[in-house]
Amino acid sequence: MSFRVHVLGSGSRGNSILLDTSETRILVDAGFSGRAIERRLAALEIPTDTIAALVITHEHRDHTQGMGIFSRRWKIPIHIAGATARSCAGLLSGAEEIHHYDVKRPFELGDLRIEPFLTCHDAIDPIGVTIRQRGSGLKVGVATDLGTPTVSVRHALRLCHLLILEANHDELMLREGPYPWSVKARIAGRHGHLSNRASAQLGLELMHEGLAGIVLAHLSQECNDPELAAEAVGTELRKKGYEGPLKVALQDEPLADLDVGALAAAVRTPQLGLFSEL
Numbered sequence: 516m517s518f519r520v521h522v523l524g525s526g527s528r529g530n531s532i533l534l535d536t537s538e539t540r541i542l543v544d545a546g547f548s549g550r551a552i553e554r555r556l557a558a559l560e561i562p563t564d565t566i567a568a569l570v571i572t573h574e575h576r577d578h579t580q581g582m583g584i585f586s587r588r589w590k591i592p593i594h595i596a597g598a599t600a601r602s603c604a605g606l607l608s609g610a611e612e613i614h615h616y617d618v619k620r621p622f623e624l625g626d627l628r629i630e631p632f633l634t635c636h637d638a639i640d641p642i643g644v645t646i647r648q649r650g651s652g653l654k655v656g657v658a659t660d661l662g663t664p665t666v667s668v669r670h671a672l673r674l675c676h677l678l679i680l681e682a683n684h685d686e687l688m689l690r691e692g693p694y695p696w697s698v699k700a701r702i703a704g705r706h707g708h709l710s711n712r713a714s715a716q717l718g719l720e721l722m723h724e725g726l727a728g729i730v731l732a733h734l735s736q737e738c739n740d741p742e743l744a745a746e747a748v749g750t751e752l753r754k755k756g757y758e759g760p761l762k763v764a765l766q767d768e769p770l771a772d773l774d775v776g777a778l779a780a781a782v783r784t785p786q787l788g789l790f791s792e793l
């Protein structure tokens with residue numbers, strides 16, 4: 516039984532994450548062109564026709580761009596909230612197999628249990644997801660496009676073995692960056708994106724003895740830097756005893772082969788002092 520995660524790419528120009536067990540392969544989001552998704556899968560030697568489903572988190576183009584064409588070309592069902600599907604109807608021709616999930620109800624795809632949770636983001640019905648493998652119990656959390664980590668977001672992301680968390684911008688780089696004021700306010704606002712500092716805080720809150728890996732994702736190319744993000748989040752987590760890997764997903768190249776089972780097995784038993792220090 517295996518459970519591997521490959522981030523095909525992440526950032527404001529496209530997001531897609533492959534979850535791959537020995538039984539089931541799904542993509543969370545299809546924010547690249549159909550061809551680009553195929554190319555990225557081919558680079559990982561994953562045959563496109565083995566993808567069982569697309570799960571779409573919200574309607575923004577960087578999460579939906581290729582969903583229609585990819586679904587039609589390879590006959591892959593799309594799981595999407597009803598309101599989200601209506602708001603990006605232009606990407607769909609009607610020929611796709613569409614399943615509307617309820618944003619408050621878990622659903623199953625093969626041996627994966629998908630649990631959506633509502634996020635605070637400027638989209639119609641934005642969600643994050645946790646994905647749990649039946650049998651192993653391994654749990655992966657995906658939370659990008661996250662203006663505010665609300666209580667329910669933090670609750671949904673509890674006890675993940677692998678966390679894929681947004682670290683969108685460095686606050687200073689955003690303040691001094693090239694965007695107009697209105698865009699800066701949107702990004703930094705309650706319904707925008709998580710800064711490195713906020714991502715570190717969320718990571719600290721989500722630490723537990725079984726947390727075996729963290730991936731920072733959805734980095735802004737203008738207002739962040741992978742090393743800066745890793746430093747900002749890593750420093751805080753390591754101070755509190757986190758010893759696992761901290762990786763950064765990039766826009767243009769896949770972050771491949773995160774073996775969730777192997778990561779979880781490598782976690783040493785309780786990181787002592789963790790809970791007393793928090």
Ligand SMILES: [Zn+2]
Pocket residue numbers: 526527530575577578660733
């Ligand atoms: Zn996005």
Ligand SMILES: [Zn+2]
Pocket residue numbers: 573575636638660
């Ligand atoms: Zn978005």
